[in-house]
Amino acid sequence: MQILVTGGAGFIGGHLAERFVADGHDVVVLDNFDPFYAREIKEHTVEICRDTAADGDGSYELVEGDVRDADLVAELVAEADYVYHEAAQAGVRRSVENPRKYDAVNVDGTLNVLDAAREHGIERVVVASSSSVYGKPISLPYDEEDPTMPVSPYGASKLAQERYTCAYANCYDLPAVALRYFTVYGPRMRPNMAISNFVSRAINDEAPVVYGDGSQIRDFTYIEDIVEANVRLLSTDAADGEAVNIGSNGTIEIKTLAEEIRDQLAPELELEYAERHDADAEATHADVSKAAALLGYEPSTSIREGVSKFVEWYRANREWYEPLVRES
Template sequence: MRILVTGGAGFIGSHLAESFARNGHEVTVLDNLEPYYDIGIKQHNVETARKASHESDGSYEFVHGSVTDPEIVRELITDIDIVYHQAAQAGVRTSVENPTKPNRINVDGTLTILEAARDADVTRVINASSSSVYGKPEYLPYDEEHPTTPVSPYGVSKLAAESYVRVFNEVYGLPTVSLRYFTVYGPRMRPNMAISNFVSRCTKGNPPIIYGTGEQTRDFTYITDVIQANRTLLTDGGADGEVLNIGSTDNIDIHTLAEVVRDEIDPSLDLKYADRHAGDAEHTHADITKASDLIDYEPTLSIREGVRKFIDWYEVNREWYEPLVLKS
């Protein structure tokens, strides 16, 4: 199958590209290598996926460009069966500082992808959305019917993009699915995420820093569970037109998460606290009943199991990954 992964040099996108290439698909990645964090990590992601294609019957092509460029997008989508739209300007805190940029990339870029996909009559567009669309909880866990009141420009941009995805399904008949990810983590994750920060600091003998009181709660979803949900949508059209929560098996507060990481690496370390950032959600917790019903989604790793796996990976890959984490 011919697959386009936008944002395919990023964390989730690169794992998708690697998985598809390793399984014999023809993969094209579109990414502008935005230096939101050290692009050395993204370049490593590209080489990892390219290597996977060499070890299989699949193929891999990297295209340096933006989803906001209609000419590039139209040219690429002409020969594509499935689009995995992962490209976005990430970062709640970044969006608070500059709300225009996530709107341009996350909203306008999504619309560019959808128009090209409609005209090319692709089989399906799978859109990466976010739990940030929920914002203030009226009840927990969030199901897909929960009101969407995002508390950051990033969340607003993802909700707007998601709405365009739905409309293109309803109005134009383009098969689409939006997956609302709940804090994805794992090997090659962005260096500015809580778990990677905690692991990096503890590994060097520094206490983890918690922003706020640590009472904030999160679903942390391991990358292999997210990839499996996406892989199902290659051939399963049962969720077309839907929005699905993709979360984890449990929920944890940030204080306890920092303790779990610290205790795995160096129990003698203290915990440090700093001011909380504007725009951060107080709580997230996913109801995954709908995803379970429609695509048989079943997360496999608890947060404690996932943290251990990430620490093991970090120790093996520390030589190349850690210097780039420190630079970001």
């Protein structure tokens, strides 16, 4: 089958594209190579996908373009069976500086995808949402019936994105699902994320820097679990019209995470602390029982296992990846 992955040169989209190609599907990737983080990471992803296609039965095509281009989106969607909409303007903190860009990309871009999918009778649209839609926690873990009160323009744009997705499913009978990702990490992750920064500093004998007092709680989800949840939507309609949490089913304090990475790589170091940003979430923790019921989803990688995998990958790719983390 033919699968369109928007944002398919990015972190999550790139891993999806790689998996779909490896499974023998024909994949078209749309990505605008936004400079939010280094283009080199996306170029490595594209190279991996092309190599995967060359070694198997799937095919891979890259289209450099923008989801805000409605005509281009319609052209690509018309040729697809499934659409995985991963393209987004990322970054909670930067959304505070430029909220209108987040609306233009995350909301209008999504409407372009949904309109094209409705017109061309797509088998399913899977839209990437975020745990940022919840905002300040009232109780943990979050389930999908909890209030959504985002505290950043990024979170507000992701909430609008998923509400449109579910509304199109209801009004137009469009098979569409919104997956609420909880802090995804793993190989080729954005270099400005906490785990990549902690690893980079510790491996270079520099103290990991924790923002705030480190008591913030995060549900970190390993990329392989995210991919598995998405793949299941190729073969089931059970989640159509729904927003569904995709997390790890476990949490860790940021301070504890920094300590564990420090202890693994440079145990003699002391942690450093810096001022916390107001837009950062206090806590995230996913109740994944809905994903389990609808998709048979069961996260398989604990944070400690995932960090060990990432450290191993970091060491193997340090030459090209580390300079990009250091610049972020």
